[in-house]
Amino acid sequence: MLPTDLIRAHRTKEKILPDYAREEYIGLAKTLVTVYKEHIDKPRATLSEALQDCEELGYDFKLVRGLTEVLNSCSIFGIRSILPALPVRKALFEEAAKYPVKSEADRQKILSEVATRFKVNQKDLEESMYADLLEEQQLIDFKAPEPEVLYQRYNFALIISLLTYATRLSVSFIGKDNKIEDLSENLATPKIALGKITQITFELKPTKQVSTRGSKIEDIITKILLKNDWKISADVSYPPRYKVPRLLELEKNLHGKLLKEDPVEEELVIEVRPSQKKSKFGEIIFIEETANKQGITDRELLKQIQAEKIKYVDLGGILIHPSKLESIKNDLTEAEDDDLKNYRRILKSHGCKNPIMLLEALNYIIEPTGEKGRVKVYSLRKN
Numbered sequence: 001m002l003p004t005d006l007i008r009a010h011r012t013k014e015k016i017l018p019d020y021a022r023e024e025y026i027g028l029a030k031t032l033v034t035v036y037k038e039h040i041d042k043p044r045a046t047l048s049e050a051l052q053d054c055e056e057l058g059y060d061f062k063l064v065r066g067l068t069e070v071l072n073s074c075s076i077f078g079i080r081s082i083l084p085a086l087p088v089r090k091a092l093f094e095e096a097a098k099y100p101v102k103s104e105a106d107r108q109k110i111l112s113e114v115a116t117r118f119k120v121n122q123k124d125l126e127e128s129m130y131a132d133l134l135e136e137q138q139l140i141d142f143k144a145p146e147p148e149v150l151y152q153r154y155n156f157a158l159i160i161s162l163l164t165y166a167t168r169l170s171v172s173f174i175g176k177d178n179k180i181e182d183l184s185e186n187l188a189t190p191k192i193a194l195g196k197i198t199q200i201t202f203e204l205k206p207t208k209q210v211s212t213r214g215s216k217i218e219d220i221i222t223k224i225l226l227k228n229d230w231k232i233s234a235d236v237s238y239p240p241r242y243k244v245p246r247l248l249e250l251e252k253n254l255h256g257k258l259l260k261e262d263p264v265e266e267e268l269v270i271e272v273r274p275s276q277k278k279s280k281f282g283e284i285i286f287i288e289e290t291a292n293k294q295g296i297t298d299r300e301l302l303k304q305i306q307a308e309k310i311k312y313v314d315l316g317g318i319l320i321h322p323s324k325l326e327s328i329k330n331d332l333t334e335a336e337d338d339d340l341k342n343y344r345r346i347l348k349s350h351g352c353k354n355p356i357m358l359l360e361a362l363n364y365i366i367e368p369t370g371e372k373g374r375v376k377v378y379s380l381r382k383n
Contacts, residue, residue, distance in 0.1 A: 001160040001214040006066045009162060009238065016236050016246035018158050020258055021063060021151035028059055029147035032067055036075065036142045044077055045135035070153050076141040079314045081131035082124040084287050086317030087298055089129055091117065119299075132316020134363060152260035159250065159259065160221060164214040166234040167206070167245050171220065172199040173227035180223045187216040206237070209334050222261040228252070279310050283324040284352050287317050315361040324350065332362070340366060340375035 008019035021029075031054060039047040051068055055061045079085070095110045108122075115125040130136055145153065163169060173180075176198055184190040184200050193199040207213055224230045230252050235245035250259075281290055281304075291301040305312070305319065312319035320328075328350050335342045343364075347355040359366060365378040 001164065001211070001218065002066050002069055002154075002157045004161065004210070006062045006069065007161050007238065008060065008062050008066070008158065011242070011246050014247060016162065016238060016248050018155070018162060018248075019060075019063075020158070021067070021154045022258070023148075025059070025063070025151055026147050028054075028057065028064070029067065029150045031057070032064070032071060033144050033147060033150065036071055036139070037144060040139050040142055042139060043135060044137045044139065047139055048135070066158070067150060067154050070150060070157060071142075071145075074143045074145060075139055077137040078140045079131045079137055079316060081128035082120050083118055083128040084298065084302075084314070084317045085128055085130060085132035087288050088114070088118070088125060092129065132314075132361070149260055152258060156221075156225075156259045156261055160214055160218045162236050162238055162248060163217050163221070163232075163234055164210050165206075165238040165240065166202075166236050166248075167204055168202065168235040169204060169217070170199065170201040170233045171224050171230065172197055173224060173230040174198075175227070177223065177227070180220060183216070183219045183223065187213070187220065206240075211330065211333050215330075218261075225252075225256070225259060225261055279305065279308050279321075281305060282351070283321040284350070284358070285312070285319040286354055286357065287319065289354070315358075318358060318361050320358075328352075328358075329362070332364075335377075338376045338378065340377050343377050 009016055010019065011017075032051070035050050035054065036047070039050060051064070055064045057064075091114045092110060095114050099106075101107055101110065111122045111125060115122045118125060120128075171180075174197055176194060180198075180200070181190075181192060184192070184202070188202045188204055191201045193201075204213075221232070224232065232248075232250040234248045236248045237243065237245040279285075281301075285305065287298050287301060291298045294301060296304075311322065313322055313325050328347065331346045331350070332343065335346060343359060344355045347358060352358050356366060359377065363379065366375060367378065368375050
């Protein structure tokens with residue numbers, strides 16, 4: 001689904017009409033795909049600058065950013081460095097604190113001493129120092145969709161975003177499907193009418209947990225799009241400031257070729273099957289802390305982890321299993337308020353023993369307030 005501020009739709013007296021990406025935007029789609037291809041192995045910051053230039057091409061900036069959101073789901077960003085960044089920074093700052101750094105020669109001396117300690121050259125050490133910063137992450141892989149598929153997936157994301165603001169949602173299709181009925185139970189208590197045509201209707205209340213509802217609706221609609229002669233209708237209260245909803249109607253004959261479900265979720269489901277091999281170090285690994293407990297160096301620990309052949313996301317000093325990271329991000333998004341206590345509780349429920357370090361790695365800011373015992377948490381960026 002798209003972020004709320006990127007939804008493109010307009011209201012009439014009776015309906016809400018999505019502003020779909022259509023054939024006339026093929027040129028923009030091709031341009032954006034080319035930009036991503038040209039920035040493989042380059043930092044995220046460089047890619048972001050190029051994408052900002054694309055917003056000057058005369059298209060609605062919401063459309064450009066929305067297509068970019070879809071392309072980000074086709075991308076893998078990662079840290080490419082010899083060493084984890086946090087231990088490197090810590091070592092450099094500790095070394096620099098021993099005596100004043102007044103010249104380039106002093107700087108080079110510090111780099112040389114720390115590089116020797118880590119048994120790497122200075123170039124690798126410097127590249128590792130800030131490799132964990134978001135803007136320094138590199139585009140490691142990009143699965144380029146065809147331009148037509150890109151705008152179809154954009155339209156799908158747009159529809160899911162609008163349906164999260166539905167107060168009533170009704171779907172129908174020919175035949176019967178137990179899987180769709182099961183998924184419907186996850187969203188709300190549905191009214192199901194069975195026959196030659198199955199019709200499932202939901203009465204929904206407004207919610208602040210938009211991403212959670214969106215994921216449940218996406219699961220249902222993804223299955224619906226595979227059916228014959230499907231229809232979707234919903235009373236949608238978007239923008240939220242409007243209390244009177246408008247009707248959103250979709251059917252296969254008119255809209256089927258405009259929409260294509262995003263396959264990313266299916267891939268994630270495959271990756272997180274319980275039968276997968278588990279690491280002896282757990283799903284969240286704090287490198288320095290774990291290495292100290294094992295009585296080994298960080299490098300030796302990383303070699304042992306690599307030998308297990310289990311994929312992790314590197315957050316800079318922290319390795320975390322992709323499925324665990326996705327689960328944590330979703331739960332943090334739904335935190336009741338910005339009090340640090342709520343974030344601690346959420347992370348501890350996931351078995352995280354160092355909530356502060358993980359929050360900072362996920363680009364959250366932790367800041368004391370004037371109130372006694374109250375610490376607020378801010379997100380620098382939507383995760």
